[in-house]
Structure formats: C-alpha cells, structure tokens
Amino acid sequence: MSKSEVVELPVLQDSDVVPCCPPITAGELSPADAEKMAAMFKALSDPVRLRLFSKIASHPGGEACVCDIADVGVSQPTVSHHLKKLREAGLLTSERRGTWVYYQVAPSVVAAMAALLDLRD
Amino acid sequence: MSKSEVVELPVLQDSDVVPCCPPITAGELSPADAEKMAAMFKALSDPVRLRLFSKIASHPGGEACVCDIADVGVSQPTVSHHLKKLREAGLLTSERRGTWVYYQVAPSVVAAMAALLDLRD
DNA sequence: TCCTTATTTCGATGTCTGTCGATACCTGTC
C-alpha cells in the first residue's frame, strides 16, 4: 500500500468480462494485474465479509436479501459497510426490489479468482 | 529461535490435509472456517505478496530462491516480511539450501482456496 | 579467523481498517 491515493475501484458488473488472469503458474503477474486481483482477495480477507459472501452464495439462486443474512454478530451499519466493500470489489451486485435490497454473487469475477489459483499445468 | 515459548504458528506442510472447505455454494461457512479462510485470502490481499507468490508459482518446479524474486519495488526487509506472511498463512513453505532460501508453493492449501470459490452446482 | 553476501528480525512511525451510534435516505402503507 504505497500511498493513500484513493483508488476508487470501478464497480464491476456481472456482465463485464474479466480478462484478468490466467492461472498463476502461467507466468508472473504484472503490477497492474496484481493490484486488481489483490483488491478482490482483500474483499474476502475479513471473516465477517466471508460469512456474508458465503450466505449469499449458498442461497438459492445465488442471491439473498440483506434481511436474510444480517445476523453475523455485528451491527447493521457494519454489515452494510462490508457489503459495500464486496460490491466495490466486484464480487457482489445489488438491486433494490421494493422495501428490500438483494445482493447477488458475480459469478464471472469469482471464477476469475478461482482460475488464478488453478495450479494445474 | 525456538528456545522457549515462541508462539510458533503451525506452518502448514504440503502433505497436510486441508479439510476446509467445500464450495461456498454448498452452505454457509462456520465462523471458525471463515476465520481460517479469511487468513489465507488476507495473505494474498497485498499486491506485493501476490506478485511474489506469482513469481514463485510460475517458476519451474513451483519453487524459487529469494534472490530470484526480490525485485518487486520494495526494500529487501519488506520482501522478507511479506514472504513470512505467506509462509504463516500456509501458502508457501521454505527451505534453506546453503546460502539461499528457497520458497515453494503449498499446492493443497492453494487448491483449498480455489475449491472454496468453485461456484458450480 | 575474518570478511562478504544473503536473509531475517527489531523498533519506530504513519496509515488503514473494523466497529460503533447517530442520522439520513428510500419505499410502501395508512
């Protein structure tokens, strides 16, 4: 974390293609790609966020309303803060439907992370 | 070093079974599992660490000497610090061979992370 | 032994992050 330039990640949409990255065994990451992927891993580097993400991913259809997942032992503002981080990293998308807000996993982004970790030759 | 009460995190060996975790779609993570996995994601959540990891993983044989990978734009003590974090998270193992220290990726641990992110039903 | 090179550890310092309560915003209902 070299400076405090607020990078302001572009919020990825599920429909976006995620070109990054080939399996990590295929060659070393460029600094730019490393920055991009590190931001995604960082989003999952907190136990509360990982549990929120897991609750959404394991819900039928890969989506859930905040009211269904908010019980993770922290306050409501904190839940909202963590969901925002996951959204900014591109791992989740959100949609308001009437009173409730639904969060969905962004399959292509998650798949890019999984692909990066594929160690097969 | 290991004279007396050094905390001595259990550095995972490649041979260790990593029971954690089924695909994240299969059900929500327990708080304990979330803690465990979050620590691994955290290790990869820094661009410098990701580049170091990438350099090692993409080296022939999945191993590299520190001298081969230290050129990532930060001071040498900082490189050492990051490698230690990766080792503590179980993602790398290290071995001294004469003058140089060689780092290897721990395939089973990386595979556990990739498996967690598998969104297929 | 002493010297050189490779790597890790230590201590200081500034920055980032998770958490909270208070409050604002959005939407459906009365």
Added chain:
DNA sequence: GACAGGTATCGACAGACATCGAAATAAGGA
C-alpha cells in the same frame, strides 16, 4: 402527507498493518 421499517452514510476511535533503516543471524570463502 405522515409514519414505520429496511438500508446506507457519516464521524469518531482503537487496534492492526505496511514500511523503512539498522542490527542480527547464517553460510561460504580467503
């Protein structure tokens, strides 16, 4: 329009973290 419930933002604070230079440790060679 006013109200109520669900969700997001703000402001503040404690603890954790990244980074560096300096010093320590380890191994090999003169």
